[in-house]
Amino acid sequence: MTTATVTAAEPAALRAGRHGRRGLNGMKAAPYLWVLPALVLFAIFKLYPIAWSFWLSLFRTDGALQTFTGTANYRRLLTDPLFWKALGNTAIILVVQVPVMLALAIGLAVALNSAVLRFKGLIRLGFFLPMITGLVAYGMLFAVLLNPQSGLVNWFLGLLGADPVPWLTDTLWARIAIGLALTWHYTGYNAVIYLSRLQALPQDHYDAAAVDGAGAWNRFRHVTIPGLRPVILLTLVMSTIGTLQLFDEPFVMTNGGPDNSTVTVGLYLYNNGFKFFDFGYASAIAYALAVIIGILGVVQFRFLREKA
Template identity: 85%
Template sequence: MTALASRAAPAKATRVRRLPAMKVAPYLWVLPAVALFAIFKIYPIVWSFWLSLFRTDGALQTFAGAANYQRLVADPLFWTALRNTGVILVVQVPLMLAVAVALAVALNSPLLRFRGFIRLGFFLPMITGLVAYGLLFAVLLNPQSGLVNWVLGLAGIPPVPWLTDTLWARIALGLALTWHYTGYNAVIFLSRLQALPKDLYDAAAVDGAGGWHRFRHVTVPGLRPVILLTLVMSTIGTLQLFDEPYVLTNGGPDNSTLTVGLYLYNNGFRYLDFGYASAIAYALAVIIGILGIVQFRVLGERT
């Protein structure tokens, strides 16, 4: 009996010694990911806020407290950029999502042939590089030699100043954004449509509901969580909009397509005023957070 106890004792001691190592091992595995997140996410966020408290004078940086934020409130160019971004958010985003919903409903129709090929065709613009498709639209919409004006000329329509007129430049920017992102949102809506129970449509049809009423009372409520998702993502993307106005119009003409993201870039990397650019970034983050909360309050599920 004593011999058996003596042989069992080392095994028990070994288990006791290994127990702390087993608890620490999972944290060691996630440590590289946490370290990378801290270095490339947390540190830049904290440093950007610290940088927003400094004024840049050439190569000299002096502590200015909230001066950059006070300058932001009184900066008319910032408010112009915010207004331009708001116009895109209010006009282009709802139009794009409405077209995406209609496209998803059409792509979900059992009468459509070659559905896989057609879905791929609508999604392909999303995988096109931002700069590449911006250059593509710049060539197509060139007022002098663009393909679009050439086609309009064949129909007897005079050339349209797509990129040189304030109104048409905004329309051109909206067309480019709609072309690029509509198919992506349509695929998201389509995945939700395919998950909706067919029994709901059958019950609505038995009750005498027509196509429009089935869409209004079955499809739209079923798409509500995905509408919220795409709306929030589109809002964030629009408020951070940079590539398209930079490539298409560079913010012109007359700052009509200047967005907050482009204005931030100009201050940070063209004028090297990193303190003011950081203040713009934090103001933009606050605006995105407020709009996100409002959207979740209005469209979120209520229990």
């Protein structure tokens, strides 16, 4: 009787175990089903274009004719003087404008964090508002303001008795004009990031430094800057990536001139792809730019993280 009961019960127990395992497997697979639409969209609109761009970089485009050339486009980059000119222009903006902008952002964040400052919310909003302005819109705004003949800036300088400045027609001043536009647009954004970090720093550190006799400058150098180091790294990497991809401002304000002094890698890529329709070479430029961004990002992370 007992043996028969056990024998009869075994199939049911086995079936229950199988159903339990299936249910458990279904529960494990459920999260992947939820993210599957996002993964499909990412593959269609991100991975596929990236892969197709690399494949396209192996071809030379002559109108509607595409000829497979292997690595010829990448070898062409090494001997293309205009590409190196564009890379040099971009490097100048990166080396000069980005440190100035971040230094101004740190100073602005410290000022906005002051306990004696009134109407903080309104002032912070005022400094952040340039960030929400469209890239093309503010590029056109600066092009009008800095117009050498009829711009408001030169008109104001004339009232002060100064000579007009060839903002957009001189190689040096055109670079300065783009730097001014970038600084106006992004300084407040970075200042808000620094400000959020400053408000999270313990006040005890400042009190201890004050008790030890540290003045305002020493408290800034030994407390504020070390506390800001993680976000300085973040903003430096973000600014580096953004500068290396710079396109809108030189395209709208100077169109790369004068004498190619403001041609950036992003603008040179655009010209090859959509002005000369050499999509193969433009794709090679894009991949070269991606490699440069990756290398600089790794170097910045390793250097500043070791200093932390």
